[in-house]
Amino acid sequence: MRFFLRKIAGLLVSAVVASFVVFAFLAVLPGDPAEVALGTNATPDAVAALRHEFGTDRPLVVQYLDWGRGLLHGDFGTSYVTHDLIGPRITDRLGVTCWLAAGGMLVAVLLALPAGVLAAAWHRRAAGTVLSALSQAGIAVPAFLAGILLVYVFAVRAGALPAGGYTPLADDPGEWARHLVLPCLSLGLVQGAVLTRYVRSAVLTVLHQDFLRTARAKGRRRRAALWRHGLPNAAVPVLTVLGLQLSTLLVGAVVVERVFVVPGLGDLLLQGVADRDLLLVQGVVLVLVVAVLVVNVLTDLLYHLADPRLRSR
Amino acid sequence: MRGRYGLALTVGGTLVALVLAAALLSLLWTPYDPVRVDAAHRLAGPGGAHLLGTDQFGRDVASRLMTGARTTVFVGVVAVGSAVLLGVPTGIAAGMSRGVLGGLLMRVGDFLLAFPALLLAIMLAAVYGTSTGTAMVAIGIASAPGFARVSRAATLRVMAAEYVDAARLARRGRWSVALRHVLPNIRDVLIVQTSVAFATAVLAEAALSYLGLGTPPPTPSWGRMLLDSQELLFSRPELCLWPGLAVAAAVLGLNLFGDGLRDRFDPTLEGVR
Numbered sequence: 001m002r003f004f005l006r007k008i009a010g011l012l013v014s015a016v017v018a019s020f021v022v023f024a025f026l027a028v029l030p031g032d033p034a035e036v037a038l039g040t041n042a043t044p045d046a047v048a049a050l051r052h053e054f055g056t057d058r059p060l061v062v063q064y065l066d067w068g069r070g071l072l073h074g075d076f077g078t079s080y081v082t083h084d085l086i087g088p089r090i091t092d093r094l095g096v097t098c099w100l101a102a103g104g105m106l107v108a109v110l111l112a113l114p115a116g117v118l119a120a121a122w123h124r125r126a127a128g129t130v131l132s133a134l135s136q137a138g139i140a141v142p143a144f145l146a147g148i149l150l151v152y153v154f155a156v157r158a159g160a161l162p163a164g165g166y167t168p169l170a171d172d173p174g175e176w177a178r179h180l181v182l183p184c185l186s187l188g189l190v191q192g193a194v195l196t197r198y199v200r201s202a203v204l205t206v207l208h209q210d211f212l213r214t215a216r217a218k219g220r221r222r223r224a225a226l227w228r229h230g231l232p233n234a235a236v237p238v239l240t241v242l243g244l245q246l247s248t249l250l251v252g253a254v255v256v257e258r259v260f261v262v263p264g265l266g267d268l269l270l271q272g273v274a275d276r277d278l279l280l281v282q283g284v285v286l287v288l289v290v291a292v293l294v295v296n297v298l299t300d301l302l303y304h305l306a307d308p309r310l311r312s313r
Numbered sequence: 314m315r316g317r318y319g320l321a322l323t324v325g326g327t328l329v330a331l332v333l334a335a336a337l338l339s340l341l342w343t344p345y346d347p348v349r350v351d352a353a354h355r356l357a358g359p360g361g362a363h364l365l366g367t368d369q370f371g372r373d374v375a376s377r378l379m380t381g382a383r384t385t386v387f388v389g390v391v392a393v394g395s396a397v398l399l400g401v402p403t404g405i406a407a408g409m410s411r412g413v414l415g416g417l418l419m420r421v422g423d424f425l426l427a428f429p430a431l432l433l434a435i436m437l438a439a440v441y442g443t444s445t446g447t448a449m450v451a452i453g454i455a456s457a458p459g460f461a462r463v464s465r466a467a468t469l470r471v472m473a474a475e476y477v478d479a480a481r482l483a484r485r486g487r488w489s490v491a492l493r494h495v496l497p498n499i500r501d502v503l504i505v506q507t508s509v510a511f512a513t514a515v516l517a518e519a520a521l522s523y524l525g526l527g528t529p530p531p532t533p534s535w536g537r538m539l540l541d542s543q544e545l546l547f548s549r550p551e552l553c554l555w556p557g558l559a560v561a562a563a564v565l566g567l568n569l570f571g572d573g574l575r576d577r578f579d580p581t582l583e584g585v586r
Contacts, residue, residue, distance in 0.1 A: 022436070140565035285435070
């Protein structure tokens with residue numbers, strides 16, 4: 001229990017530090033949002049007035065505390081560029097990105113578990129080497145490139161799936177799924193290739209452990225011993241990698257959204273960069289970083305639950 | 314088994330050498346001017362005057378690939394170089410002190426790990442605009458914690474060795490121990506990590522250029538070429554193939570090279586991983 005509390009406290013501290021870093025990073029920069037918004041021909045009076053309206057004429061500490069207080073209520077502030085609330089825009093997009101990351105994870109796990117276990121079980125055979133080589137090649141392909149290739153095969157040549165766009169789940173579940181297949185595949189195939197290597201090495205390590213030999217000596221078949229004793233033990237290191245991968249997937253979704261024109265957080269973030277909408281960028285980056293932090297802590301906790309040897313500590 | 318590890322090193326080394334050679338050669342010679350627009354020869358097919366054809370602006374694809382290799386290598390060298398300069402001394406210091414300072418440094422590193430290169434680059438781009446420089450800085454900062462972590466772990470191992478105790482008893486100073494004993498003994502680990510970080514940097518650079526946040530046009534970069542060719546996926550799909558193959562070959566080469574080196578340096582890892 002103390003372990004859990006300590007982890008949660010650590011998460012809170014990290015989240016506060018993250019908000020500070022993100023704020024400081026974008027606040028200390030040269031350039032004034034009011035000047036940017038009004039262009040180069042603005043009169044000093046107009047700039048001062050807008051600065052006052054934005055609140056950027058106040059001391060930085062006050063600005064940070066104000067922004068931070070808003071965040072606690074889910075208020076990300078009002079955009080300097082579009083003049084609407086940032087919070088709802090983020091929550092609108094967050095769901096899309098989460099679907100993408102979750103779908104990508106599903107594909108990766110469905111691919112990597114069998115492939116990794118087989119690659120380990122067959123590691124002395126040609127088939128195992130082929131699987132290893134395939135995963136090695138898969139790692140070298142960036143997700144957005146996989147996306148472009150998948151669009152070519154399934155949208156351009158086969159015409160079976162849409163090349164891009166998005167339909168909300170509530171509007172039409174069938175279309176929603178059809179639009180998510182290719183983005184999730186492009187995220188998942190690449191992550192799956194990475195994960196395969198970790199699964200393979202985890203299973204290989206377990207294969208050489210004494211308890212597996214004991215199980216075989218007791219008369220269990222190789223396959224049964226692997227299922228009963230090997231895989232649960234191999235699961236622990238794999239779980240950690242899985243958590244790390246989920247954060248990679250969240251960030252990878254930013255790029256894949258661009259390939260498939262999916263209106264997620266990444267799309268919003270890039271729009272913010274193009275408009276130099278710093279408050280929007282600040283908000284989205286913070287959401288993504290906190291998501292990564294939360295996933296990391298959850299992984300730690302899961303890791304702890306999965307491995308009884310760690311619980312006594 | 315030695316033969317197979319030799320294979321990883323050979324294949325990886327060859328791919329890396331090819332990319333390097335293309336980058337170096339592009340400094341002296343390319344078949345055509347990679348940024349010259351030639352409206353009369355738009356979308357020429359492969360073969361003929363243009364080995365790999367031309368893009369929608371009539372620019373020679375082969376020349377752009379070679380110059381793109383230069384961009385990739387340049388970004389990678391600067392980014393990984395700065396990550397080494399930032400991360401390795403930090404990691405060694407953290408490993409040698411082990412006190413409050415060491416713990417604090419690693420905390421900062423762990424925290425930085427939550428800031429992926431891509432987010433860092435996007436933030437930098439929002440502030441300073443897009444340029445090769447922002448991409449390099451972002452990738453460099455994001456890769457530094459990896460070096461710090463690896464060098465700290467390796468330093469801890471070295472510090473437990475008897476020859477370090479001996480050096481200390483001989484009243485060698487901290488710097489002397491760090492430079493004469495720690496650094497040479499963690500060199501192998503660092504070389505492998507450099508190879509891995511370089512692969513990550515190539516991927517990050519391609520992704521950033523693809524998002525329009527890396528090297529701005531007209532300077533060719535593989536990511537940008539992929540973005541430009543995506544519009545032509547219906548009519549000229551092979552234009553995506555070349556820059557895509559280039560990225561994949563570079564990353565595959567670096568990964569294989571790193572794996573090969575690791576096995577060469579540490580035979581106990583044979584088969585595991």
